[in-house]
Amino acid sequence: MRLLLWLVALMAAAIGIAVTARFNPGNVVFFYPPHRIDLSLNLFVVLAVLLFLLVYGLVRAVRATLGMPKQVAAYRFRKREREANRGLRDALKALFEGRFGHAEKAAMRAAELPENAGLAALIGARAAHRMREPARRDAWLAGIVHDTNLKTARLMTVTELLVDEHKPEAALEAVAELNASGQRHIHALQWAMKANQQARNWPEVLRLVRTLDKRNALHPALSARLREMAYESLLSEGGMDAESVRRMWAGVPATDRLQPAIAARAATAFNARGLHDEARLIVEDALKAGWDERVVRAYRDAAGPEGSPTLLAQIEKCEAWLRAHPNDAELALTLGSLCLRQKLWGKAQRYLEGALSDAVDSALVRETHLKLAQLHEALGQQEEANRHYRLCALADLV
Incomplete structure (x- = not known):
């Protein structure tokens, strides 16, 4: 349809020109x-148009010739840009595929374009790290140290790679620099x-865990x-005295104090420093929140002195717990041990033999035989x- 309209317009223009030229008596004279020289006006118009077209063509040719170096440079830049962008895509694809050698080579091609150099360096660093080439990894990262736009990306990459390499001190330096820049995302x-x-900086681990x-x-x-893990390490430090343990435990949130593993570790730490009253309170509070054999084991080590009201109160509590947990071997062993300490020979033997019948753990069997041996020896x-001493020695071999 468009072609037809163009043809109609051309024919109309041709007819108009022909009619106008036929009835145009004018002429042009050059002296x-x-x-x-005498020319008809129609010929003059035709020659003028042809001259204009010739001059226009010459000007375009001259301009094209003069602009050719710039066009060649622009063509080469576009070609280099296409190759660099293709290299960046290939580097990302190879990195995700696990072909780290190909990823680093493609990153080298991508780095030829200044706009891609930073991202290519991060890809190359990750690829070199996966190939266990720390020197090449560090060289990639050193090339973008002064790139402010990629500071956060570089520091995150450095932290991740150093943690993976188990270099926590260097990783923490990158974390400190990252925090100084105000970046604290998840x-x-x-x-x-x-x-x-990895650096075993457990107080900071606890703070970060709470934040996360x-x-x-x-x-x-x-x-x-x-x-x-954090509380176990903090409570296991040998250089802490009784007051240090108290201060540390005072800073533990109430919800964490009721966790079985944490409560058991804390009770053990208090028992080791002779703070048996605090250990018993820790165990009793934890067992109110939820039953756990690890906590019961710590209660056995927190036994009060022989003949004391504290020891009798412990026995009463354990008997009440045993009615609620009749087949708990750890609890039966604890109750038997407390009765043995109080010299309640009959109860001690009954509870220890009950623990022995329900015990499945070799360490529990060994300790029960040891308590029974001590009981019979006392009698x-x-x-x-x-x-029982022989059975205790053989328990580890079962």
């Missing part, structure tokens, strides 16, 4: 003494937590395990005591 906090965990928990950025099981039944 250059002694010469004179991913940065997670890597900071891992770096502090508020943002729902940690799985509950992982959060609980990290808290257990003057040396033959029976020797039998």
